[in-house]
């Protein structure tokens with residue numbers, strides 16, 4: 001492959017676009033410089049992240065090639081900012097560089113993106129991201145000794161490789177999160193390679209890092225999916241609810257100004273524009289840190305930290321709840337002028353209501369807060385055209401409580417499942433339910449989603465904030481089904497739930513029955529043909545096979561009741577068990593398999 005053509009296209013200098021709105025206050029200028037420096041120092045990582053997320057199929061060597069080219073550009077532009085090539089948007093420059101690698105667009109099938117320009121091209125690269133990563137091999141866990149050797153030998157290349165592997169498997173995670181992850185991973189490697197028991201050290205420490213990544217990935221995907229499907233208004237509502245819960249002390253005016261920065265950030269982050277995302281993220285953190293008095297007294301130490309640790313620290317800081325914040329929000333119910341205020345500006349009026357309600361209700365989930373805002377909005381629509389509006393909306397609190405109670409019942413039922421069923425049975429329950437609702441999804445995806453459901457419930461159902469936790473996490477799982485960078489078409493009922501109303505997605509899914517439009521395969525596709533390798537499979541592997549078997553069984557026989565499906569699953573597991581203990585397992589399988597198949601068709 002030819003070296004990158006160095007001349008001919010323009011380069012990132014990350015200065016010009018921002019310099020148009022260059023901050024004037026000394027503090028802001030400082031903040032700006034610090035972010036700028038961070039971006040320059042991390043240009044290698046940033047390039048790898050953006051590239052591996054856009055072109056997940058590409059090899060590490062290809063990523064390295066691009067990294068070198070981009071580093072060179074950076075150096076050139078640092079040496080002479082006035083070079084004409086130093087004035088383009090960083091993400092455009094990166095995409096041009098990707099397209100300029102000879103043969104690469106054809107090899108990885110993205111020439112159609114390179115043929116476009118500007119906005120169209122950015123959108124094309126974004127849509128090229130693939131949420132399902134079945135086409136990539138599972139991430140290999142290197143032997144710890146090997147890992148430490150590789151790190152010692154060439155720490156930079158080792159870390160680049162790590163960030164490459166993680167990025168291509170998490171194409172929607174925001175760049176600052178991945179940079180935090182890289183920093184943490186480096187710390188872990190340094191520490192663990194000094195230890196006697198390296199394996200144990202890696203295992204324990206890596207666990208929390210992986211959880212951190214999974215949680216943020218899931219959240220970021222969900223918010224971006226909502227943004228792309230429902231637009232800025234829903235994005236703003238989500239952020240109002242989150243920020244008001246997180247910073248109950250903040251004043252509404254301050255919140256709206258912060259909201260602008262936050263929403264700006266999502267624009268770049270969701271699209272995969274790593275530089276824009278880091279800038280936006282820093283801007284949000286600078287904003288928060290410069291207004292600590294009015295936002296939170298709990299973030300002083302966080303604000304002294306550097307990028308990217310600072311952000312993570314603020315996210316996990318304690319809440320600073322003002323003592324005089326009454327539990328009840330009365331002005332939206334008792335005020336006689338509600339309709340006049342609403343008419344003056346509906347968006348601001350509703351934003352303020354959501355803010356007031358959210359900061360008083362840390363025990364509610366974000367979707368629940370949005371539901372309540374919706375209920376209030378609907379109520380006012382009705383009431384404000386009546387003779388006596390205040391009378392009409394005086395029962396608003398009742399309506400809010402009804403909505404919350406309905407959601408509580410759903411969560412309670414789910415946590416009852418968790419308490420009554422063992423972990424495996426809980427998973428089977430959800431695998432059956434999910435497969436019946438959306439049999440068109442791949443077996444991989446269905447088993448993955450089933451696992452996520454189980455994780456959500458096992459994480460949440462023992463906590464005191466059970467409700468918010470379950471409702472938030474299960475909604476993230478639904479977000480996965482609905483898709484991040486595409487409007488998926490799965491089946492009419494599921495599509496309807498995904499696109500109708502973000503806040504009420506949960507109850508919509510909850511009411512779904514088996515998909516009516518689905519036509520099952522007419523042949524059993526060898527589902528009941530067992531092989532001797534099953535007998536060698538270890539616990540985890542066997543469990544995976546069992547999960548897949550169940551999903552495929554439901555796909556084959558969606559009309560069977562849950563009980564019949566359970567019974568077939570148990571019979572099959574028993575058969576495998578018995579045959580593996582028999583003299584000739586293969587013969588046993590050949591005899592027993594058809595019997596199970598016959599039973600499935602008879603049911």
Ligand SMILES: *[C@@H]1O[C@H](CO)[C@@H](O)[C@H](O)[C@H]1NC(C)=O
Pocket residue numbers: 080081082083084
């Ligand atoms: C920087 O680039 C500009 C535009 O190409 C050129 O005119 C100028 O001489 C360069 N300066 C230096 C120090 O190379």
Ligand SMILES: *[C@@H]1O[C@H](CO)[C@@H](O)[C@H](O)[C@H]1NC(C)=O
Pocket residue numbers: 109112
């Ligand atoms: C290449 O991409 C195009 C457009 O997205 C798609 O229609 C086609 O199926 C892809 N080909 C392969 C081999 O993946």
Ligand SMILES: *[C@@H]1O[C@H](CO)[C@@H](O)[C@H](O)[C@H]1NC(C)=O
Pocket residue numbers: 149150153154
């Ligand atoms: C060490 O690095 C060199 C080049 O950087 C490479 O050729 C060699 O294979 C590496 N050795 C190990 C054990 O990773």
Ligand SMILES: *[C@@H]1O[C@H](CO)[C@@H](O)[C@H](O)[C@H]1NC(C)=O
Pocket residue numbers: 397398401
């Ligand atoms: C609504 O629920 C809250 C919390 O459970 C309770 O304090 C309040 O009295 C309820 N209000 C009405 C009108 O039922």
Ligand SMILES: *[C@@H]1O[C@H](CO)[C@@H](O)[C@H](O)[C@H]1NC(C)=O
Pocket residue numbers: 228229230485486487
């Ligand atoms: C999905 O649908 C929304 C709303 O109908 C639309 O604004 C958006 O552009 C669509 N997104 C994609 C990726 O097609």
